[in-house]
Amino acid sequence: MDESSASHRLARTGRNPTAPTAPPRASVVIGFGSPADDSGITRLDLNDILIRNGQATFLMRIVGSAMRDAGIDADDIAVVDRSITPAHGQVVIAVVDRDFVCRRLHMQGGELRLCACDATVADIVPQEETELEIWGVVTTAIKSLVV
Amino acid sequence: MLALVDVNNMYVSCERVFKPRLAGRPVVVLSNNDGACIARSNEAKDLGITMAQPWFQVRHLQRSAGLIALSANFELYGDMSGRMMTLAAEYAPRQEIYSIDECFLDFDGVRGDLVEIGRDLRATVLRCTGLPTSVGLAPTKTLAKLANHVAKTAERKPGSYPSGLAQVCHLGRMSRHALDEVMRATPVGDVWGIGRQMSARLNEGGVHTVFDLLSADVATLRRQFSVVLEKTLLELRGTPCLEVDDAPAPNQQILCSRSFGEPVTELPALCEMISQFASRVAEKLRHQHSLAASVQVFISTSPYRRHDRQYSPRATTPLIRPSADTRVLIAAALRALAAIYRPGFNYVKAGVLLVDLRQPGSTQGELGLFAEEAEVEPEPVRPSLMSAVDALNQRFGRNAVAVASAVRQARTARHDSKRERMSPRYTTRLDELPRARA
Numbered sequence: 001m002d003e004s005s006a007s008h009r010l011a012r013t014g015r016n017p018t019a020p021t022a023p024p025r026a027s028v029v030i031g032f033g034s035p036a037d038d039s040g041i042t043r044l045d046l047n048d049i050l051i052r053n054g055q056a057t058f059l060m061r062i063v064g065s066a067m068r069d070a071g072i073d074a075d076d077i078a079v080v081d082r083s084i085t086p087a088h089g090q091v092v093i094a095v096v097d098r099d100f101v102c103r104r105l106h107m108q109g110g111e112l113r114l115c116a117c118d119a120t121v122a123d124i125v126p127q128e129e130t131e132l133e134i135w136g137v138v139t140t141a142i143k144s145l146v147v
Numbered sequence: 148m149l150a151l152v153d154v155n156n157m158y159v160s161c162e163r164v165f166k167p168r169l170a171g172r173p174v175v176v177l178s179n180n181d182g183a184c185i186a187r188s189n190e191a192k193d194l195g196i197t198m199a200q201p202w203f204q205v206r207h208l209q210r211s212a213g214l215i216a217l218s219a220n221f222e223l224y225g226d227m228s229g230r231m232m233t234l235a236a237e238y239a240p241r242q243e244i245y246s247i248d249e250c251f252l253d254f255d256g257v258r259g260d261l262v263e264i265g266r267d268l269r270a271t272v273l274r275c276t277g278l279p280t281s282v283g284l285a286p287t288k289t290l291a292k293l294a295n296h297v298a299k300t301a302e303r304k305p306g307s308y309p310s311g312l313a314q315v316c317h318l319g320r321m322s323r324h325a326l327d328e329v330m331r332a333t334p335v336g337d338v339w340g341i342g343r344q345m346s347a348r349l350n351e352g353g354v355h356t357v358f359d360l361l362s363a364d365v366a367t368l369r370r371q372f373s374v375v376l377e378k379t380l381l382e383l384r385g386t387p388c389l390e391v392d393d394a395p396a397p398n399q400q401i402l403c404s405r406s407f408g409e410p411v412t413e414l415p416a417l418c419e420m421i422s423q424f425a426s427r428v429a430e431k432l433r434h435q436h437s438l439a440a441s442v443q444v445f446i447s448t449s450p451y452r453r454h455d456r457q458y459s460p461r462a463t464t465p466l467i468r469p470s471a472d473t474r475v476l477i478a479a480a481l482r483a484l485a486a487i488y489r490p491g492f493n494y495v496k497a498g499v500l501l502v503d504l505r506q507p508g509s510t511q512g513e514l515g516l517f518a519e520e521a522e523v524e525p526e527p528v529r530p531s532l533m534s535a536v537d538a539l540n541q542r543f544g545r546n547a548v549a550v551a552s553a554v555r556q557a558r559t560a561r562h563d564s565k566r567e568r569m570s571p572r573y574t575t576r577l578d579e580l581p582r583a584r585a
Contacts (some may be wrong), residue, residue: 055230056275058574067585078583083275093583098167100583116585133167134224135277 002030050140056083058136060100067091067102070117072141078137079101091138096124097131102138148261148319149391150252150282151291152235152268154228155299155566157248158186161227162217164277165573165581173214177202180406181218189303201451218569226574232278234504238268242390249295251288253391265315284317288389289382292339293357294318297329308332319385330358340379345372357383398435403427403499410449411494417446425480429473430537432501438469440503442476444483449495460487469505476501528564561568 051057062076070091080093081084088107093100094114103114103124112132114124126132154160163169172245173190176182184191184200188263190423194212196205208214228247236242239252254261265282272280281302284293298316301308308316308329318326335354336346352371361383378388403424413419421444432439445461464479478500571579 053275059577059580061580063582063583064585071584073554074585077580095167098170100167100581102583102585135167145181 004034019057031054036105039135050079050142051081052139053081053083057081060102062102062141066116066118066121067104068118070104071143072117072138073143077140077142078138082136084137084139086134086137093135093138094124095131095133095135096126100135102119105134148284148286149288149291149490150239150254150261150265151245151249151288151295152252152272153249153283153295153299154231155279155281155302156186156188157228157278158219158224159188159191161224162220162570163188165223166570169215173208173212175202175205175214175216176219177216177568178219178406180408181216182393182406184216185219192303202453216568218567220569220572222572222575223570226277227278231272231278231280234272234275235268238264239390251291251391262315262317262320265317269314282315284315285319286385287373287382287387288391289339289379290318290385293333293337293383296337297333310568319451324568327358330361331356331577333357335360338379340375345376353576370506370526379541393463398431398437399502399504401428401431401439401501401504402498403431403446404496404500406496407494410452411497412490412492414484414488414490417484417488417494417497420497421480421484421499422477424497426473428501429533431470432471432476432504433533433537436507437504438471438507439476439501440469440505441465441501442483443481443500443502444480444487445498445500446484446487446494447496452493452495455493456491458489459490460489462487465503465504 047054052117058080059125060078060080062072062074062078065074067073078093084090086092086105086107088105090105091102092105092114094103095101096114101114101124104117106113106115106123112126114126116123159169159174162174162176169188169520171190172188173194173196174188175184175196176186177186181295182202184202184205186200187196187198191214194205194208194214196208196214202216205214209216224247231248232242232244232250234251236253239254239257241253241255243251243253245251247357257264263285265284269280269282272278281295281298281381283291283293285291285294294316297308297312297318298314300473301310301316303527309325312329318329321329323419333356334346335341335349335357336343338357338360339348348371349355349360352363354363359462360380365380366375368380382388405420405424407420411420425442428439441463443461443463445459447459448455448457462483464483466479470476476499571581573579573581
């Protein structure tokens with residue numbers, strides 16, 4: 001793999017194989033229990049924070065920049081929850097003519113549009129013959145900032 | 148009251164969730180060597196493609212009918228199955244996961260309209276996972292299976308059953324007359340537990356539909372058929388004979404077999420594969436905390452290669468001391484292979500099967516008696532070594548650690564199944580996520 005594609009991959013996965021890793025876990029006997037053991041406190045878990053309904057949640061890779069003004073860029077990971085009822089103003093994954101498309105849902109006064117968040121990209125206004133389905137609601141965009 | 152919840156055309160439905168282009172088109176999923184159709188969309192069924200039909204017999208439909216074929220992607224199906232099962236489990240106090248795409252629910256103690264509950268379950272699974280299901284409700288497992296069959300068929304073939312029974316069918320809540328109509332419309336071979344042979348024999352005796360079976364004389368049936376049919380009959384009449392089992396017994400046999408991408412004739416290549424299969428069954432064996440008392444190996448040529456000489460032997464090596472140690476099982480498997488291998492044949496399939504499974508502690512104290520001639524462990528089993536191997540493979544992927552004779556095959560994957568048409572593992576691999584255009 002050449003260097004540019006390697007760094008590209010790093011940016012996407014946010015993982016750096018050359019970075020120092022945590023020391024291997026060893027079993028250590030400690031005389032006193034950790035004071036945190038019995039307090040019922042658990043460390044924050046990103047799964048709990050980012051995922052409301054695990055069985056209905058899927059990850060998707062964003063391709064393209066039409067959502068950049070919503071803070072969603074190419075290569076970001078969208079956390080998509082299928083159990084949420086789509087509503088006006090939400091960012092959704094729609095199936096438009098059998099392709100996954102990420103857009104902001106405009107649904108007011110009986111009008112339905114899929115709005116790009118980039119002034120140079122036209123909205124998708126479904127026509128009679130357009131096959132359209134809202135596949136899921138994007139709850140979070142995960143963006144790796146590691147360079 | 149019980150329910151059988153079952154995903155319609157499971158493997159195809161999983162593919163369609165992530166490939167909207169497949170909607171409405173004939174689609175089949177092929178077995179792991181791309182040899183046979185193991186799942187069919189309704190459109191593919193309408194083309195006359197039958198279950199397990201060899202791919203080469205229907206390949207021409209790609210061009211003539213737009214048929215799409217995909218290689219089985221069990222990682223995807225397994226994850227989607229887990230989602231569906233978890234959602235379904237929330238609807239009843241007890242669940243028995245019966246296969247990758249179906250589970251029994253026991254609604255004992257649940258109040259409310261079960262048809263409504265079934266519809267809600269179906270809608271929730273569809274919304275959350277994209278998978279369409281059918282729900283069959285009835286007082287016994289066999290009837291719940293039948294109800295599920297009715298729910299599915301009523302949806303797929305309008306006119307086969309009353310349309311109100313589509314998707315969710317409750318046989319326990321029908322009038323006598325309506326129930327008789329359903330039983331008259333159902334061939335006896337569609338009943339769970341009645342195989343093709345028994346169905347043919349029943350047909351000869353004038354029993355064609357479930358209604359005929361229910362009207363038949365029990366004493367006569369008992370004389371002509373096994374006690375199994377009697378149980379089936381009792382279940383069809385509403386008397387439960389099969390329990391919902393939420394803690395299934397350990398598997399009584401463990402198999403790992405595979406068809407090869409291309410024929411294999413040489414012994415070393417077969418040794419590698421058999422070693423790898425033996426490693427896999429050993430892992431499964433340890434997973435269910437059992438020991439094996441014998442190891443069976445089979446190799447097979449292809450009946451479809453009509454100009455080849457055919458040879459499909461199998462052999463079993465007994466173990467004096469039951470074991471779950473990978474090294475012991477590989478040694479036994481290779482001894483069996485050496486006994487049956489003949490050069491000059493084009494082998495296309497091989498496998499390792501463990502049938503004589505024991506629980507630890509139940510073994511007899513005949514240690515060492517036949518030490519010279521038997522596959523006794525060189526030293527006591529080392530459970531800690533084997534669990535370490537399992538843990539490493541779990542963490543770093545299969546074959547991260549392997550016994551040396553299984554290595555070459557594992558690393559080069561020369562004979563790995565074809566799987567030319569496999570879709571990405573959308574839900575289990577970060578670099579294979581579905582893509583959304585923005």
